[in-house]
Each structure stands twice: as C-alpha cells, then as structure tokens.
Amino acid sequence: MDGIPAYNYLNTPKGWKSWLLTRDHKRIGLMYLFAIMFFFLIGGIFALLIRIQLLTPNQALVKPETYNQLFTLHGAVMIFLFIIPSIPASLGNFVLPQLLGAKDVAFPRLNLASWYIYVVGALFLIYSMFSGAADTGWTFYTPYSTQTTTSVIATTLGVFILGFSSIFTGLNFIVTIHKLRAPGMTWFSMPLFCWGLYATAIIQVLATPVLGITLVLLILERLFSIGIFDPAMGGDPVLYQHFFWFYSHPAVYIMILPGMGIISETISVFSHKKIFGYKAIAFSSLGIAFVSFMVWGHHMFTSGQSEIAAMIFSFLTFLVGIPSGIKVFNWLATMYKGSISLAAPMIYTIMFLILFSIGGLTGIVLGALSVNVHMHGTYFVVAHFHYVMMGGTVMAFLAGLHYWWPKIWGRLYSEFWARVGALLIFIGFNMTFFSQFILGAKGMPRRYSTYLDQYQPLHGFSSVGSFVLGAGFVVMAVYLIYSLFRGRPAGNNPWGGLTLEWTTTSPPPPENFIETPKITHGPYDYDKVIADNG
C-alpha cells in the first residue's frame, strides 16, 4: 500500500489467531480500544434514553422500574467498562512502551490476560442486563442492594472481575516504567503521560482490592444474610458507603490522571514549546494520587457521619485543588508565547482545559460543607462529575485518540470534519450539563424518573443538548472509520512531536523500533530540536 510501511504490527503476523493470542501491547491496546468504544456506544444509548424520558415531567418513555435500570446501567457501563479502562488500557497500552523506547510492556502475557478478564467481566454485566438488570444505581448502596429483586449479584460479580483486569494493567505499567526505560532515559526525562499512568497504576493496585472485598461482602450478604450491612441484623449500611467510596473516590483519579497525562503531551506538542514546570506536573500527579485516598468521606456529609470527620474530609478535599491547579496553570504557561496549531488534538485539549476547570471549581463548591448539604444528591452533583469525567477524561481521551490515531493506523482523518464533530460535542456537552448545575441548585434531585413541572424548561434544554452531543459523536465515528480506508498516509511524525513513538514508522513494526532508540534530547526540547517529519 502506498505510503504505509509494508511491515507493521497490523499485518504481521497474520490471521485471527495471531490477534486473539497476541502478546503485542499494540494489538492488545487496540482490542481494548474496540471493546471500550463498543461499551461507550452502549452507555451512550442508555444516556440518550434517559434524556428522552426526562423531556417531559411525566414518564415520556419508560416506567420507573425501567428508568431505574437505565441509569444504573448507564453508570455501571460508563464507569467500569468504559472510563476506568479507557485511557490506560487502550491508549496507555499502545503508547507507553513506545514512549519509553521499549519493545513491549514488562509482562506481555499478563497484559493479554487482563484483556480476557475484562471480557469475562463484561460478559457478566451483559448477562445481568438480560436477567433483570440491577436497579440500584452504580453505587450499589445497601440495604437497597441487598433487598432488590434485580440481578445485583451478576452485576457486582462482573465489576469484581473487572477489578482484576484493572489491577493487572496497573501492575504491568509500574514494572514497565521502572524497568524498561530506554538506555539514557531517566525518571525526569520520561514523557509526562508516563507519570500520569504511573500515578494511576499506584491507585489501581492499592484501591481496587478494597472494592473487590466490598462487593464480595455485598454478594455474601445477599446470599447468606451475614449481617454486615443489614441493619435488621445489627449491620451498618453506612459502613458500606465508607468501603465503597474508599475505592470509588480514588477511582475518580484513576479516571482523570491518565487524561491529565495526555494533556501534558498534546499541550506541549501543539504549542511547539517546552512543557512548563515538568517536575511540578509530575509530582502533582503523585500528590493527587496520595490525597485521593483521604477524601472519601466527602461523599457522606449528609449520611450522619460525625461533624469532626466531615470537617477534616472537607479540608482534605480542598487540598486536591492545589495539585490540580498547579497542573492547569502549568498548561496555560506552556501555551503562553508558544506557537499554537489548532489541529484536532489541540482543539480537544483546549476543550479539556475549559470543561475540566468548570468541573474542578464546582468540586470546591461541593466540598464546602453547608453548601454540600444543599447540593448533595441533586443534579448539581450530576453536572459536576460529568464536567470532570466527560469534560475532563473523555475530552482528554479524544485528544489522545486524535493525537495517536495516525500512529495507530498510519492514516490521517479529515481535520475539517474533526472540527465539526468537536464543535457539536462542545456545544452539546455544555447545553446538556450546564443546565444541570442550575437544575441541581434549584433542588432537582438525581435519579428521578418523573419530576415537578417547574423543572421542565431546563430538563428539556438539557435533553436537546444531549441530542446535539450524540450527533457530534456520530460525526466523529464516521470520519474516523472513513480515515481507516481513505485517510492520507500520516508519515512517521505528522505533528512534529519529540517523544520516541514519533521516531518509528506509522503503524510501528511489531517490536516498535528497528533499533533500540538512543535518547539524544528531552521529550519537550522544542527550543533545541527541530523534529524530523519524515
């Protein structure tokens, strides 16, 4: 094929068995990418059904029981099957060894095992959808989850299994980063995406087991009524909330840290300027990972925990703002006086900066105790975490996807249609979720299948926004798939990046590099080096 290297990981070796049994991190990353995009579609369809239901105050589409299953599945699919594995397992898997100048991850077989475990966990969740889907919300709060007749066990068992996949990926990345850096690459000459993945991996390995244990206890409680969480047997339902958030709050940073890593790459490449405050960005990732373990109580300000505990958790929550702020200001300083090119990855990067800032600042609103009492459990919370998770992580994921797309496939997509898609997504996203800040502040509770008439205008506006958002993703799917067949060949280095993946061919050969790369400059030395676009 013209312009595409004849020898690359996509066509060597050949045959479906060579894919299913592959140990190549690039192929595994790609298989993850297909899987998570599939579940992003499924979760997105659930989201649109939810928004159609909420177009009118009174049950526009489905009955309450079905609605409750819809928002549970939307949350569970998006969190456990899409966003947690999204960046690390797909893009991280694909580029981490290349960023380090390595042939593969440290444990290629473990890497493949993690994918199969993911698939098994996903099958459990799919099975649960067809056997009376859970209606508990993705948080599975007791005692509701121990009493409902829906298939809570299949769902939580699926999530339990998915946890192992996440742990394996994290473990693999930690060892890879410690052991497989190319000769001459020090900790502080690693690209910042590696730091993001490293901080993520630490949380994956340390926090996920707590979720596993919690879900096993929940399953045992349902099967054998052991009475840990059930108040009727002397258990404590709030204990479940503590256990759950001890994982699930750090998990929020499992979702956002790799995204921040991607932004640190793209902002420097597309500003053609050395990243500002490398060490500050690297250490703030670790700082966020560290603080993330000590803030879970801010999910329980109205659950009856002691006032002292609430005050300490509130204070610690504000601390998260510091490393996040450090990153944002360093990114802005990187852009300042740079030479900015507005290619698709940079557009998504700027969207990330705007949306994540709104998400982060509204987190401060929610961290303030007496304000939280009013906002807790309302659409304000829904809007806040969608700004952080979708406005933050998903935008960063899309920035990374567009950034590495030419490396993955060797072909470029249409910049024009990428801009159209990004514009629709930006407008649709803000319509959908900004209106929800107002809804929440006016008192609209979450997880309501019907609502009072006074909330109708804002709900309607939000629903229309979600259709615009959906249209943006359809545009994206079309131009990305089209590019696979008709895209212009990308060449080794379409963006002029200085990290090692751009020194090899697009798509890369099976073991990434023909020769072990030599480190001749730092990953962001745009002041010293002119990238070879060949």
Next chain:
Amino acid sequence: MKDNGNLFLPPGHSTIAPGTDALFDFIYYTSIVFFAIVVFVIVYSVWRFRPWGFKGYLRLFIIPKDALEIKVTGQRWFWSFDYPDGATSVNDLVVPVGKPVKLLMSSKDVIHSFFVPSFRIKMDVLPNRYTMTWFEATDTGAYDLFCTEYCGAKHSSMIGKVRVVGEREYAQWLESSSKAGEGMPVEDYGAKLYAQKACITCHSVDGKASTGPTFLGLFGEQVKLEGGGTATVDENYLRESILSPQARIALGYQPVMPTFQGVLKDKQIDALIAYIKSLKESGSK
C-alpha cells in the same frame, strides 16, 4: 547635606543616589499602602465571613433546646410525620413559622434522604438509627420536599410539601386533624385518605397499571396469588394487605408495599375499605 540612610538603604554618597532613593521610597510607601489594604481585606473577610465554612455546617447540629420535635418516618415511598400531641400526616409536614423545628428521623426500610431545597437542609434517613436535622422557617408558604437518596421504583414520587403556617393556623390544623373524617360520608373520607396517605403513589383508581394493583373494580374480584392459590378481595383481605402487605401478594406484583401499621387508625382503614368498595360500583357500570 548628610544622608544617614534608612532601614533598607545605606547612606548615599553620589549624585546618582538621591534619585534612586526617591524612587525606592515612592515604591516602598505605595506598596505599604496596598499591602495594608490587602491584609485588611483578608483579616476583615476572615472575621466577617467565617460562618460560611465550618460554622455554617456546625449550626445544622446545634439544635435549639426549645425546638418543636416532630418524628419523621421514611419508607417506600412516602414520608409520615408524628406531631407531639398525637396528630399525624403523610407527605405533608405542617409547621409554625418562626419557630425552630427539630426533625427526629428514621427509615423503615432502605436509606432515604430528607431534602427541602428552600431551607437548604438535607439529611439521610437510615433504618435502625435516628438522624436529626432542624430548621426555622422564616416565611409562610408551601415548599417542596424531596427524597434524595435513591430508594427504588417510586423514588421520584416520594415527594411532598412542607407547609409553613402561622402560629394560630398551626394550632387549628392540629385540632382539625384529630377530628378528621367527622361529619363527612365515609367513602369521601376514604378518598381523602387515599391521596393524603400516599396510596395514590402506587395504586391508581382509573384502571391504569402501576407499582400496585389498581383499585378500580378491585373489590370482590378473585385474584391469583404469588406462590399459587387465589384470594377473594373482601374486607379482610384489604385490611390484611394494608397492615401486613407481604402476607398474600397478588400475582405479578413486587413485594414492596410497606406496612401501614401505626400510620393508619382503625377508623381510617374502614374508610379506605369503604372507598375501595365504592370504586367497584362505579367501575362495573
């Protein structure tokens, strides 16, 4: 002219020095003024606006001693309120304006959360445990009350009103609620209770399917039961279904109805049964 220098600068002994020193002094004193303003604003803000933070939260836990205490019970899917002198209400909390009200709350099943947006208060309501919150309403009116901890199928119907009324109206309401149902046909009283006591959340009276069976044409029917068998819907079956709902569940329905033991008095159960009977007649016309 002898220059002795100052706190910062050494004595100057050249023609350049006076100009430099003058500029320094200008910047120095200007800075002091601005610094003083900044510090003043900081200190003033810390002193003036502190209650915004922790103190505002702590106020939620300092319940005035003279507060009127009302017991709140959350269960799927309604709120019931017990007032100090024996009056009760469902989904309709009536309180006097300008008086602190303490809510002593618990749940009969899963976790609920008591939320009144206009008062900026919210507190989870747990089974097997009491939680508390309080408020002092400043204006009369009816304010939305929501459940904000997801609790199942009719979570979004677990809503009501907080009615803030004047002191005298409150006393009148308490008195009339103890005499409710007097001097009206028993079916009409039943119809009133049907809405007041939240039967309406799950049971329709127009034949529409919902979480529970419709009341239209229900009385006298033969119903199939979960786990086999049938039952005739008579007075005793209805009474049993109200007081121990899980005893005999009609086929095709979830066992989610809470007991109304303690919520409804005998007279009220009689009235509800009479109302359901009356729906049979209009349904079979």
